[in-house]
Amino acid sequence: MDQFTLNLLIVGATFALYIGIAIWARAGSTAEFYAAGQGVPPVMNGMATGADWMSAASFISMAGLIAFGGYDTSAYLMGWTGGYVLLAMLLAPYLRKFGKFTVPEFIGDRFYSKTARLVAVICLIVASVTYVIGQMTGVGVAFSRFLEVDKATGLYIGAAIVFAYAVLGGMKGITYTQVAQYVVLIIAYTIPAVFISLQLTGNPLPPLGLFSDAKSSGQPLLTTLEQLVTDLGFKSYLTQSDTTLNMFLFTVSLMIGTAGLPHVIVRFFTVPKVADARSSAGWALVFIALLYLTAPAVAAMARLNLINTVYPQGAAAAPISYEARPEWMKNWEVTGLLKFEDKNGDGLINYVGAKDANELTVNNDIMVLANPEIADLPGWVIALVAAGGLAAALSTAAGLLLAISSAISHDLIKGQLNPGISEKGELLAARISMAVAIAVATYLGLNPPGFAAQTVALAFGLAASSIFPALMMGIFSKRINNKGAVAGMLAGLTITVVYIFLHKGWFFVPGTNSFTDADPLLLSIKSTSFGAVGALVNFVVAYFVSNASAEPPKHVQDLVESIRVPKGAGAATGH
Amino acid sequence: MADNSSSNAYWAANIKTIKIFLVIWFVCSFGFGILLRPMLSGIGVGGTDLGFWFAQQGSIIVFLILIFAYAAKMNKLDREHGVEE
Numbered sequence: 001m002d003q004f005t006l007n008l009l010i011v012g013a014t015f016a017l018y019i020g021i022a023i024w025a026r027a028g029s030t031a032e033f034y035a036a037g038q039g040v041p042p043v044m045n046g047m048a049t050g051a052d053w054m055s056a057a058s059f060i061s062m063a064g065l066i067a068f069g070g071y072d073t074s075a076y077l078m079g080w081t082g083g084y085v086l087l088a089m090l091l092a093p094y095l096r097k098f099g100k101f102t103v104p105e106f107i108g109d110r111f112y113s114k115t116a117r118l119v120a121v122i123c124l125i126v127a128s129v130t131y132v133i134g135q136m137t138g139v140g141v142a143f144s145r146f147l148e149v150d151k152a153t154g155l156y157i158g159a160a161i162v163f164a165y166a167v168l169g170g171m172k173g174i175t176y177t178q179v180a181q182y183v184v185l186i187i188a189y190t191i192p193a194v195f196i197s198l199q200l201t202g203n204p205l206p207p208l209g210l211f212s213d214a215k216s217s218g219q220p221l222l223t224t225l226e227q228l229v230t231d232l233g234f235k236s237y238l239t240q241s242d243t244t245l246n247m248f249l250f251t252v253s254l255m256i257g258t259a260g261l262p263h264v265i266v267r268f269f270t271v272p273k274v275a276d277a278r279s280s281a282g283w284a285l286v287f288i289a290l291l292y293l294t295a296p297a298v299a300a301m302a303r304l305n306l307i308n309t310v311y312p313q314g315a316a317a318a319p320i321s322y323e324a325r326p327e328w329m330k331n332w333e334v335t336g337l338l339k340f341e342d343k344n345g346d347g348l349i350n351y352v353g354a355k356d357a358n359e360l361t362v363n364n365d366i367m368v369l370a371n372p373e374i375a376d377l378p379g380w381v382i383a384l385v386a387a388g389g390l391a392a393a394l395s396t397a398a399g400l401l402l403a404i405s406s407a408i409s410h411d412l413i414k415g416q417l418n419p420g421i422s423e424k425g426e427l428l429a430a431r432i433s434m435a436v437a438i439a440v441a442t443y444l445g446l447n448p449p450g451f452a453a454q455t456v457a458l459a460f461g462l463a464a465s466s467i468f469p470a471l472m473m474g475i476f477s478k479r480i481n482n483k484g485a486v487a488g489m490l491a492g493l494t495i496t497v498v499y500i501f502l503h504k505g506w507f508f509v510p511g512t513n514s515f516t517d518a519d520p521l522l523l524s525i526k527s528t529s530f531g532a533v534g535a536l537v538n539f540v541v542a543y544f545v546s547n548a549s550a551e552p553p554k555h556v557q558d559l560v561e562s563i564r565v566p567k568g569a570g571a572a573t574g575h
Numbered sequence: 576m577a578d579n580s581s582s583n584a585y586w587a588a589n590i591k592t593i594k595i596f597l598v599i600w601f602v603c604s605f606g607f608g609i610l611l612r613p614m615l616s617g618i619g620v621g622g623t624d625l626g627f628w629f630a631q632q633g634s635i636i637v638f639l640i641l642i643f644a645y646a647a648k649m650n651k652l653d654r655e656h657g658v659e660e
């Protein structure tokens with residue numbers, strides 16, 4: 001059986017599994033599901049949160065960025081896991097006690113202001129749409145490879161499937177479908193990693209293999225890799241090239257962005273008890289950590305395998321000729337994501353650090369998907385990775401689209417513009433906003449502002465600068481009032497959006513930027529790291545504006561008192 | 576809700592716990608992984624140094640321990656102050 005048929009079979013089988021579970025779970029327990037996921041134990045909820053959370057950025061893109069960025073990209077690993085500590089301690093238990101379903105609802109009630117709720121909706125939409133662009137990039141890469149078409153066609157097909165998938169709606173919300181998606185994606189991620197770790201180091205556990213000796217050289221794997229990349233003139237894998245300031249701010253931005261992303265926060269609204277909200281965050285991180293502890297190993301090993309493929313005799317000897325290139329390179333050339341240009345006309349693949357002499361361009365986003373092919377693993381493993389990448393992208397894209405559509409139909413239209421809207425009208429508005437969001441994201445996904453994980457990092461910066469500070473101040477301060485919160489959110493969001501657009505182009509349109517991340521406007525702060533600065537601006541503005549105006553009314557101060565203690569939490573309501 | 580004095584003591588205990596845990600959280604990620612890495616460069620781990628290990632692996636393990644420890648600690652505080660569900 002050829003690889004193409006195998007891909008279709010395995011991807012098709014996983015889709016059949018999700019749909020099957022959706023139908024099975026629906027038939028028995030619709031009522032149970034709408035009663036706020038009660039009876040879903042924290043472990044299961046954690047697994048479902050893991051699927052919701054780990055997107056194309058985590059699955060397809062992150063290890064590729066680490067493979068080419070080395071130590072500097074550690075911010076992705078720390079940032080996208082450390083945020084769960086903040087969620088568990090600073091937000092989840094109190095928002096669960098508050099007991100409503102959407103983030104703008106909390107902000108609207110706590111800051112006793114329709115304007116605050118509206119601003120929260122805007123922040124949510126800006127962050128989520130940016131996030132979906134990153135997902136579309138990843139979906140496009142996955143589909144282009146496994147259907148063997150070019151990148152743009154892959155993106156259109158992906159967009160159509162995401163649309164159908166998200167509009168099915170309920171499917172995403174059913175916890176057990178997400179549990180299945182988690183299982184598919186984690187198996188797809190770890191199996192090739194175990195194979196490759198065994199091949200390279202003899203250790204079956206990739207996180208241990210990363211720090212073990214490489215079989216080929218008898219030296220530690222990382223030493224071997226470092227030697228190769230520096231010999232070829234690439235930037236060091238182990239030492240820091242980025243500035244400490246930017247790396248620090250980037251990690252902060254990803255961490256507090258994690259804690260401010262609405263589609264993750266809502267998962268904690270639906271656990272039975274406040275105590276479960278805390279442990280659910282822990283279980284979510286357990287399942288996320290399985291991937292995140294594997295990712296740095298995947299990254300280093302993929303890079304090593306890539307270099308060894310091009311230089312089978314070592315970095316000092318000549319590389320392979322273009323004619324002798326392996327099958328996987330030919331496959332990826334079709335997508336346009338891997339390119340060879342024979343600059344010196346010698347017919348050899350000169351893969352080196354110097355830009356003007358390098359002849360091989362490898363898109364970072366293909367590394368995870370190409371990894372099993374590079375390591376020459378069996379065909380079913382390659383197909384499994386494609387299925388895993390799609391599970392990751394689809395579950396997150398659907399979750400985000402639901403967050404966007406519920407913000408528009410529930411918080412904006414029903415909550416503000418037209419409270420008397422019928423249920424049918426609300427649903428139609430939700431579907432239309434979903435379609436618009438996909439269309440915008442697809443269009444911008446054709447010329448994405450960065451690799452999938454970088455685009456997603458921008459979304460985190462936006463959430464970090466707008467939603468996280470408002471939520472945290474709403475819980476930990478009784479003094480922050482409506483004016484302070486609105487001014488803070490607007491200031492944080494605006495300054496971050498402007499900074500991103502100045503570097504990535506206005507509305508991400510290529511060529512309209514005034515600065516680049518290589519030479520940023522402010523010190524060494526890249527646009528992906530600016531969310532941390534935006535959050536600081538948000539906190540400072542909210543503090544001063546609040547102190548200059550009247551303190552919140554008594555009933556709001558009582559509300560803050562009540563969300564701080566677990567006792568008396570009912571089931572979540574308000575949808 | 577419990578009487579005010581008890582819930583204030585509960586909240587103060589919670590804030591104290593959060594502060595301690597955030598210090599550990601910060602030191603093990605931003606500290607060992609980024610800011611203090613040069614100071615840890617003498618300690619080797621499998622072909623690199625301890626700071627690299629914290630940045631790519633150690634911090635995640637610490638985060639996991641922190642969340643479960645916080646959940647356990649808060650369950651105990653909930654009971655002590657009579658504010659559990």
